[in-house]
Amino acid sequence: MLVPTFLVTGVFVFYPIVNSFIISFFNWNMLSPVKRFVGLQNYWQIFHDPLFLVALRNTLFYAVCYVPVVLALGLIAALALNQRIRGSAGFRTILIVPYVTSIAGSGVIWQWIFEPNGVLNALLRYVGIPPQNWLNDPHWTLFNIIVMGVWQQLGYVSIIYLSGLQAISKEYYEAASVDGARSWHMFRHITWPLLTPSTYFLLILTSINALGIFLQVYVLYGQSAGPNNSAMTLVYYMYMNGFSNYRMGYASAAAYVFFFLVLIITLIQLLYSRRVNYDS
Amino acid sequence: MRKLVSYIVLIILCLFVLGPFIWMLATSVKPSYEIFSTHLQLFPSHWMFSNYVKAWKSAPFGRYFLNSFIVAATQTVFSLFFGSLAAFAFARFRFPGRQLLFVLLLITMMVPGEILLIPNYITIARLHWLSTYQALIVPWLVSVFTIFLMRQYFISLPQELFEAADLDGCSIMRVLFRILLPLTRPIWITAGLISFTASWNGFLWVLVVTNNPNIYTLPVGLINFSTDVGTAYNQLMAATAFSVVPLIILFLLGQRYFIQGIARSGLR
Numbered sequence: 001m002l003v004p005t006f007l008v009t010g011v012f013v014f015y016p017i018v019n020s021f022i023i024s025f026f027n028w029n030m031l032s033p034v035k036r037f038v039g040l041q042n043y044w045q046i047f048h049d050p051l052f053l054v055a056l057r058n059t060l061f062y063a064v065c066y067v068p069v070v071l072a073l074g075l076i077a078a079l080a081l082n083q084r085i086r087g088s089a090g091f092r093t094i095l096i097v098p099y100v101t102s103i104a105g106s107g108v109i110w111q112w113i114f115e116p117n118g119v120l121n122a123l124l125r126y127v128g129i130p131p132q133n134w135l136n137d138p139h140w141t142l143f144n145i146i147v148m149g150v151w152q153q154l155g156y157v158s159i160i161y162l163s164g165l166q167a168i169s170k171e172y173y174e175a176a177s178v179d180g181a182r183s184w185h186m187f188r189h190i191t192w193p194l195l196t197p198s199t200y201f202l203l204i205l206t207s208i209n210a211l212g213i214f215l216q217v218y219v220l221y222g223q224s225a226g227p228n229n230s231a232m233t234l235v236y237y238m239y240m241n242g243f244s245n246y247r248m249g250y251a252s253a254a255a256y257v258f259f260f261l262v263l264i265i266t267l268i269q270l271l272y273s274r275r276v277n278y279d280s
Numbered sequence: 281m282r283k284l285v286s287y288i289v290l291i292i293l294c295l296f297v298l299g300p301f302i303w304m305l306a307t308s309v310k311p312s313y314e315i316f317s318t319h320l321q322l323f324p325s326h327w328m329f330s331n332y333v334k335a336w337k338s339a340p341f342g343r344y345f346l347n348s349f350i351v352a353a354t355q356t357v358f359s360l361f362f363g364s365l366a367a368f369a370f371a372r373f374r375f376p377g378r379q380l381l382f383v384l385l386l387i388t389m390m391v392p393g394e395i396l397l398i399p400n401y402i403t404i405a406r407l408h409w410l411s412t413y414q415a416l417i418v419p420w421l422v423s424v425f426t427i428f429l430m431r432q433y434f435i436s437l438p439q440e441l442f443e444a445a446d447l448d449g450c451s452i453m454r455v456l457f458r459i460l461l462p463l464t465r466p467i468w469i470t471a472g473l474i475s476f477t478a479s480w481n482g483f484l485w486v487l488v489v490t491n492n493p494n495i496y497t498l499p500v501g502l503i504n505f506s507t508d509v510g511t512a513y514n515q516l517m518a519a520t521a522f523s524v525v526p527l528i529i530l531f532l533l534g535q536r537y538f539i540q541g542i543a544r545s546g547l548r
Contacts, residue, residue: 001369001452002381004362008422013388016399023399030402077293080286091290093535095297100531100538102481104499105524108506109300112307112513117316119303126320151297156542163543183282212392215484219503235394242398243488255395262392 024253030246042253052254054229055237062142062233063210070150071202074157075195079187081158082165092162096155103152107219110148111135114220135221138230145216145231152216153209157202164198165191200273204266211262214239234258308332308517315513328514332522335515339508340493341522344501351416351497352479359423359475360468366422367430368456372442382431385424397488404489411492420479426471429544433467434460470541473534480527498523 024042028035046052077095081088098106113120114134121131134140172190181189214235217226225232225240235258242251302322307315308331310324335341369375370382400419409415437460445455461468483499490496496504502523509516531538 001365005366005385005422005427006381008362008419009385009388009424011403012400012419013391013396016396016403017391019402020395020399023402030405073293076289080289083283083286085283085286085290088290091294092539093532094294096535096539096542097301097528097531098297099542100477100481100527101524102499102502102527103483104481104502105520106300108502108516108520109304111506112517113300113303115513119320122320151300154293154297159539159542160545208390208392212394214394219483222507223503238394238398242401248398248402251398255398259392259395266390 020252020255023249024256026249028247028249030248035249038249042250043257045250046254046257051229051232052237055232055234058142058231059211059213059233059235062145062213063207065142066146066149066210067203067206069146070153070157070206071199073150074154074202075161077154077158078161078165079191081162092155092159095158098152099155101152103215104219106148106152107216110144110151111220111222114144136227138226138228141226141230144220145213148216148220149210149213153206157206160198160202161195164195168194196273200269204269207265207269208262211258211265234261304517304520307514308521310514312512312514316511331514331518335505335509335519336522338515339501339505339519341498341501341505341519343494344496344498347413347416347495348480348497348499350413351482352476354417355420355479356472356475358417358421359426360472362422363426363471364430364456364460364468365452366427367434368452368460370427370431371434385427389424389428394484397484400485401488409489411490411495413495415489416486416495416497419485420482423471423475423478425545426475429471429541430464430467432544433464437463466537466540469534470537470544473530473537474541477527477531477538 023035025037025039026035027038027042081092112118115121116131116133116136118134120134124131132140134144168191172194173186176186176190212235213233217231217233217236218239221231225236234254238251238254238258241247241254245251306322306324309327309329310331311326311328314321314324370378404410404415404419407414409418441459441463442455445459450458480497481499482497483503486497486500487503490500493501493504502519505519506516509519
């Protein structure tokens with residue numbers, strides 16, 4: 001009964017993880033049959049490539065900005081949805097719609113919004129702000145991909161938070177309101193601590209997603225890495241070396257650098273979450 | 281007071297979420313000379329539904345739809361079948377290494393898919409599967425998330441149910457499809473909808489392993505169209521609309537199951 005499962009995951013998950021690691025020590029361009037063992041040279045080259053450092057910086061900067069924004073907005077949405085107001089189910093449904101929209105469709109839609117003659121500039125003109133060159137000005141790159149990322153993931157984050165909120169027993173709030181606690185205090189001392197598991201889950205998940213950012217850039221910037229490589233990310237770097245330059249060994253090494261980064265950040269978050277849970 | 285604030289917050293967030301879709305639909309029915317007009321205009325002076333026909337005809341969208349459907353339907357059926365078998369084994373049988381194998385599968389959910397891209401591309405190239413349906417379907421026949429979702433559900437069922445089935449001498453397949461399936465229908469629908477959506481929207485893998493428009497699925501076809509179409513944004517938005525709307529409708533029909541599935545993903 002487990003044979004199909006382990007056959008498919010064996011060939012397309014476990015084997016590639018190992019294979020990729022091995023290839024990362026070779027110089028191989030895929031077209032030639034020759035694979036030359038180069039040891040750690042690929043890794044050495046990566047860390048000395050200015051473009052890689054740009055990619056690393058952009059990716060980390062994106063993750064650090066995007067994750068808090070999407071968690072905060074998702075939590076605010078979940079708190080509002082949890083008020084048992086009329087139409088709450090409708091709001092919840094609307095928020096999740098971008099999550100089921102393909103990244104290709106989303107990218108094309110946002111590209112049109114950010115167009116110099118697009119709707120965003122038209123709206124800004126109404127309130128007297130001069131139009132911006134959203135997609136060609138590197139200063140806006142990070143903003144653009146954060147807006148699109150939040151738009152896509154907001155519904156997901158709010159649903160996870162909402163199910164966390166609904167799991168909190170009403171008795172806590174009743175006891176607190178008997179004691180005369182104000183709503184901010186209730187949030188600070190009851191809701192937020194009891195939401196810790198949801199927050200950690202979302203923190204880890206959205207961080208992994210944010211570090212792997214590539215497709216948003218690819219579709220938004222018409223298959224380029226943005227003006228001045230301002231949207232070059234780690235996965236974009238890997239993709240570019242693998243599928244434009246066919247440097248499979250080098251790209252595999254880049255993939256592993258990315259993997260280790262994700263692993264380290266996930267482990268730090270896991271360890272920290274364990275410590276926090278013991279404390280409380 | 282608190283309810284008023286909630287309403288305001290939700291209305292603002294929903295406008296942010298829906299705005300781009302509304303603008304997509306508005307653009308898709310505008311005549312060419314109105315798409316770039318400098319003052320905001322939601323409704324066109326002439327409703328150009330012909331943009332949809334033009335867009336549909338300027339690229340093989342029928343073919344893309346068919347490909348997306350073939351790929352998504354096959355993956356969904358197989359991932360449910362294999363997933364339910366594995367979930368059943370993990371939930372019901374005790375065998376050496378059970379815990380280890382399950383943890384191994386769970387770990388794969390933490391591995392970012394991007395690192396599998398290059399080695400899997402190499403595997404597909406070696407199999408001479410580039411630009412074939414096999415390349416699009418086979419690597420995704422098993423969904424660990426489906427296994428995880430179903431196992432949790434199967435564990436919650438009473439043990440007596442299986443014992444009764446054992447006494448009757450039912451085969452595993454019979455137990456699975458005659459007893460378990462009818463009892464656990466919601467989780468099958470949830471897992472099925474999530475696989476179907478993931479597969480329908482899948483982009484990166486299709487992009488990498490296909491270079492033949494006959495094999496393109498909708499997302500890759502749409503991106504291809506977007507580079508060909510130039511500034512005919514009305515046609516592009518029409519194409520985007522008919523690419524994304526079917527799945528939004530599917531989501532609206534099955535939203536109860538979707539939302540349960542998403543909420544459960546937080547329970548790992």
